[in-house]
Every structure is written in structure tokens, then in C-alpha cells.
Amino acid sequence: MGDTENGGGDAAGRLEQVCPECGRLRGGPACACGGAAPPAAPAPGRRPGRDRDPAGRARNGRPRDGLGRPLPYGAQGAPRQPEGVRRSAGRTLTEAQQLLDAGMPFHAHEVLEDRWKAAPEPERPLWRALAQYAVGLTHAARGNPTGAAALLARAAEGLAPFEAAPPFGIEVAAIRRWAAQPAAVSTTVPAPEVPALRAR
Structure with missing residues (x-):
């Protein structure tokens, strides 16, 4: 068993796990008193416990860059989108497009x-597909063509039922055509211009 499996590589870390009653490792089969092991110390650079929002819901509090990549705690990141905001379809499309135009597809996905989570049931597949589209764009911008291709294909498939009668003025056909182009995720040729979510 390596040092990382028995309480860390330093002596102080192992001492914290020693039972004061019997002198053996707490909670292990050798501990005669059955003392519980103390909670593991957080890894260096990580906050103890789980990040939560003011309502108590789990939410990663690490700052993120414009493409949603986590940055170290304390770093200056791009402003996060407030989570759980109820927006109309029009407001959703406007805010998402502004974020896409600013080169922040991860934040548009949020x-x-x-x-997607708040819409009436019949609309949910539409918003899920658009969120997948934004994640596909995120992967493409991060230089991950495999992830981008997979998410864009899912988005195009999810949007297919809405192509004949696109709701909310969404450019469903244009988005599906764009997502199907190999150049959309290529790292060797310029990607074609990304269509707007709806006609401007």
C-alpha cells in the first residue's frame, strides 16, 4: 500500500490517524477500540467540503475562464451566469446569443x-438540443474536435423534430446544416461562420 493510501506521505498526516487509546490506525482492522478515523484533510489548493450556492445547492465555486475551464480558487474568472433563472424563450435566446457573440459558448449553455429545466415539457427537447449545441461549440473552441463532433451530432439530432416548424424564430435548419459540416470542428481549416440562434 502506497503512502497516499494510508494517510499521506508525511508523518504528521499519519499521526492524526493514530488512535490515542490503542496507538493503532483508527477505524482499521488493527484498531482495538474501533475509533473512527478523522475526516481526511482536503487536497492542497482545494476548499474543504462542497461548494454550495446561497440556497444550499451544490455548485462548483471555482472561477472559470470564458470557455468554462476551471481556474484555481482566488483567480479572476469570467462572470458566471446566475443559475436557475427563469427566463422567457425570447430572453433566453437573446442572452445566449450575446454570450455566443462574446466567444463564451460555455456560459451560453448555462x-x-x-x-431546458424550466420550460414546458414539449419544449424541453428543443432547449436540451440548443444547450448541447453550445457545449459542442465549447469543445470546438477548446480544441477538442472529438467532443465537439459528438455534441454537435446530438444537437442536430435533437433539433430535427423542430425543423419543419421552427419555434421562437430559431434558425433550426441553419444550425443543423452547420453542425453537420466536418469543418465545424476541424483544427486545420477555418470553421464556417456559426449561425445565429435566430434571425437578427
């Missing part, structure tokens, strides 16, 4: 995901 706005689209809020609508």
Missing part, C-alpha cells in the same frame, strides 16, 4: 440549460 443560460440555455436553465430554460
Whole structure:
């Protein structure tokens, strides 16, 4: 068993796990008193416990860059989108488009995901597909063509039922055409211009 499996590589870390009654490791089969092991110390650079929002819901509090990549605690990140905001379809599309135009597809996905979770049941597949589209764009911008292709394909498939009668003025056909182009996720040729979510 390596040092990382028995309480860390330093002596102080192992001493904290010694039972004061019998002198053996707490909670292990050798501990004669059955003392519980103390909670493990958080890894260096991590906050103890789980990040939570003011309502107590789990939410990663690490700052993120414009493409949603986590940054170290204390770093200056891009402003996060407030989670769980109830927006109309029009407001959702406007805010998501502004974020896409600013080169922040990960943050656009968060706005689209809020609508997906709050929309009436018949609309949910539409918003899920648009959120997947934004995640596909995120992967493409991060230089991950495999992830981008997978998410864009899912988005195009999810949008297919809405192509004949696109709701809310969404450019369903244009988005599906764009997502199907190999150049959309290529790292060797310029990607075609990303269509707007709806006609401007």
C-alpha cells in the first residue's frame, strides 16, 4: 500500500490517524477500540467540503475562464451566469446569443440549460438540443474536435423534430446544416461562420 493510501506521505498526516487509546490506525482492522478515523484533510489548493450556492445547492465555486475551464480558487474568472433563472424563450435566446457573440459558448449553455429545466415539457427537447449545441461549440473552441463532433451530432439530432416548424424564430435548419459540416470542428481549416440562434 502506497503512502497516499494510508494517510499521506508525511508523518504528521499519519499521526492524526493514530488512535490515542490503542496507538493503532483508527477505524482499521488493527484498531482495538474501533475509533473512527478523522475526516481526511482536503487536497492542497482545494476548499474543504462542497461548494454550495446561497440556497444550499451544490455548485462548483471555482472561477472559470470564458470557455468554462476551471481556474484555481482566488483567480479572476469570467462572470458566471446566475443559475436557475427563469427566463422567457425570447430572453433566453437573446442572452445566449450575446454570450455566443462574446466567444463564451460555455456560459451560453448555462443560460440555455436553465430554460431546458424550466420550460414546458414539449419544449424541453428543443432547449436540451440548443444547450448541447453550445457545449459542442465549447469543445470546438477548446480544441477538442472529438467532443465537439459528438455534441454537435446530438444537437442536430435533437433539433430535427423542430425543423419543419421552427419555434421562437430559431434558425433550426441553419444550425443543423452547420453542425453537420466536418469543418465545424476541424483544427486545420477555418470553421464556417456559426449561425445565429435566430434571425437578427
